[in-house]
Amino acid sequence: MSALSDEQREVQQWARDFAQREIRPRALLLDKNPESPEREVLLRAAARAGLLGSSLPDFLGGAGHDPVTGALVTEELAAECSGCAVLFGASMLGMLPILLSGNLGAIERFVRPIAQSWDSDHPQLAALAATEPDAGSDFIMGHPQGRLRTRVEKKDGGYRINGRKIFISNGSLASLVTVFASHDPTGPIRESVSCFAVPADTKGFAVGQVFEKMGQRAAPAAELIFDDVWVPEENRLGNEGGGFALNRLIMSVTRTPIAAIALGIARSAYEKALAYAESRKQGGGPIVHHQAMEIMLADMAIRVEAARGLVWSAASSLAAGKPSLKLSSMAKTFASDAAVANALDAIQILGGYGYMQEYGVEKLLRDAKLTQIYEGTNQINRFEIMEAVAAERAS
């Protein structure tokens, strides 16, 4: 893709300044204590800066960033703390089913008020709830034998929802949840699932367990319980039975920001390792001059540049109005594998210091691991890439 515009560079620098000023001093604190009041302080700062809706159109109260600019911003935030980037970004994920379903009433009733709250002392968040105890990859792939147990039934001019979701990013903080439920829990996922907007103050909705996570700890992952939750018909997002297709479209958009998060981690690991290798003296001089270190650092730099190329390519395709599940999955798998590899190498280059929490590189490894798992595991992403390849060859 072509070079960045002046405006994109300005936004990139602005995001870097924000991340260094607001996230850096809180990253290790929120890793240790995610429930610290500092999380609210950071959320308020991010909300006022427009970072809870970086890619939300400006006429709806968002920053209106194009996908490439959005990826630049996300990389900067994640380079300081990927958990914080998820804390800010999962809200867009939660609103995306509404935006992509084209349900204009739901956009006015749910998205606009959330965006309007970002200037207040109580910024609101959204979350997306698809995963449940017996359906993770099966839902993402629409596996023929997979089943979604969360059930939806028509009731009193609306829908009644019963079931349980797990691992929902920001689920415990969200004022609005978009949830996928099945009209026929014994039927195939591809035809039987719809998506609904559920305000968190709806009777029967509750937050269950908030999970203790290995990494990206600033963003909570929660269990959500739907016990006879009733919503009016206008809260349905998209066609009845169109939930699986809607989720595919969502992933063709959201895997790119996830890739940008992984890129931020990969870059941070590289920069920390390089700076350390330049200053650390062993074996008669700075370790950066030892060939074994040079080779590792070169590989780390290559991974960063290659990941960035894929992220920008997927984002450019999105900007051109062609969301591509294949490209965004390629960006996500490569960048997340690069993040894990770079985090491991950074620890190695820092030696014993790398293993200690205060140097921040062991956190990068814990954070990076998640990028290979959520938004579809990298195995599932690779299947989907090959599915797209097969479809191209057949056409």
Ligand SMILES: Cc1cc2nc3c(=O)[nH]c(=O)nc-3n(C[C@H](O)[C@H](O)[C@H](O)COP(=O)(O)OP(=O)(O)OC[C@H]3O[C@@H](n4cnc5c(N)ncnc54)[C@H](O)[C@@H]3O)c2cc1C
């Ligand atoms: C911290 C965190 C945050 C998350 N946030 C959200 C969220 O906001 N909203 C949401 O809905 N979900 C969320 N998720 C869920 C996430 O998308 C799933 O965890 C992920 O898709 C994997 O599903 P699973 O955990 O059920 O694993 P499984 O599907 O049980 O997979 C287990 C293993 O089997 C492999 N596998 C599965 N099926 C196949 C197959 N057919 N062939 C070969 N290998 C296979 C997988 O690759 C994996 O290695 C989150 C998860 C985590 C950990």
